[in-house]
Amino acid sequence: MGTFCSVIKFENLQELKRLCHWGPIIALGVIAICSTMAMIDSVLWYWPLHTTGGSVNFIMLINWTVMILYNYFNAMFVGPGFVPLGWKPYCKVCQAYKAPRSHHCRKCNRCVMKMDHHCPWINNCCGYQNHASFTLFLLLAPLGCIHAAFIFVMTMYTQLYHRLSFGWNTVKIDMSAARRDPLPIVPFGLAAFATTLFALGLALGTTIAVGMLFFIQMKIILRNKTSIESWIEEKAKDRIQYYQLDEVFVFPYDMGSRWRNFKQVFTWSGVPEGDGLEWPVREGCHQYSLTIEQLKQKADKRVRSVRYKVIEDYSGACCPLNKGIKTFFTSPCTEEPRIQLQKGEFILATRGLRYWLYGDKILDDSFIEGVSRIRGWFPRKCVEKCPCDAETDQAPEGEKKNR
Secondary structure (H helix, E strand, O other), rough: HHHHHHHHHOOOOHHHHHHHHHHHHHHHHHHHHHHHHHHHHHHHOOOOOOOOOHHEEEEEHHHHHOOOOOHHHHHHHHHHHHHHOOOOEOOOOOOOOOOOOOEEEEOOEEEEEOEEEEEOOOOOOOOOOOHHHHHHHHHHHHHHHHHHHHHHHHHHHHHHHHEEEOOOOOEEEEEOOOOOOOOOOOOHHHHHHHHHHHHHHHHHHHHHHHHHHHHHHHHHHHHOOOOOHHHHHHHHHHHHHHHHOOOOOOOOOOOOEEEHHHHOOOOOOOOOOOOOOOOOOOOOOOOOOOHHHHHHHHHOOOOOOEEEEOOOOOEEEOOOOOHHHHHOOOOOOOOOOOOOOOOOEEEEEEOOOOOOEEEEEEEEHHOOOOOOEEEEEEEEHHEEHHHHOOOOOOOEEOOHOOO
């Protein structure tokens, strides 16, 4: 209830601006269409005032909608929790201190406690405080959509059953007012049929897409990881294998029990365990074991990065038409920025796709110290590898996998 009150109060009314984004608009639109059509169709198929089953069905529909919206707005407005000032190690981007398991979010422009990812659908980060609400939303949305899809199918079946007429070589459907006694309370015409069919497609698509995200989230929660930490662990194994080091990376926050890992996120009070700053660790590890591994990976990235020289100007457009059809249609599906390029500039590429590269623009000597950074995606055809790096023939991270 305390969490609910914090949502209602909106300690900072600026949070309402999160609704003015394509992610929440689409997500709430899908919820509104599926919920509204499910309630209308349930009246046609299973009138709630006639039977106990109809009443239970209608109440369950309302229950799904309320619970989905509750957890959705919890995840959006309660937020992931941000690292307070006065913590270490120091984050040069935030000009503040950050805690173990925290990461800097370029969208929120803050260091997020136990950051999992920045979700465009809630226009906020998923992290320490809202991980449980976000995961419950991923569970409830498919369950509600399955219920709604069943109602859509049964409504179309029962309504079309009275309108179908079969001939020797034809099947006719009469979409005018149904010849029934008594007449239906809500008329089911062509517009209602088309809307129901559209809502059925949304419900099935949401069930598959969001359901897959739920299983991915549960997989990492049961290992007490986040999506970022899973990626760090994978890169740690690749780094050790690449350099053939005599090391074994042990993820420090896995408690060794799925139930104990589960309780780190889900509690009866709705408040996750701990304070988001310090975490229980496995024996032989410490709070900064993962941070040290990250520093090693960043050093390795600098060594394996490739220097490119800009040979064509680039405006920073998301899908540039003047850089070729393949570049246009293979633009990275991410909210990461694109950077403008001018002929003669230098870029340090750290990862890449077949037709795109991601890297940092080299501005001056301060770049080496990490003080001034401009980074993002840019078309591969706008740059060429510098002669000094061409001899080493090292591809940016991720490029070899995408060839």
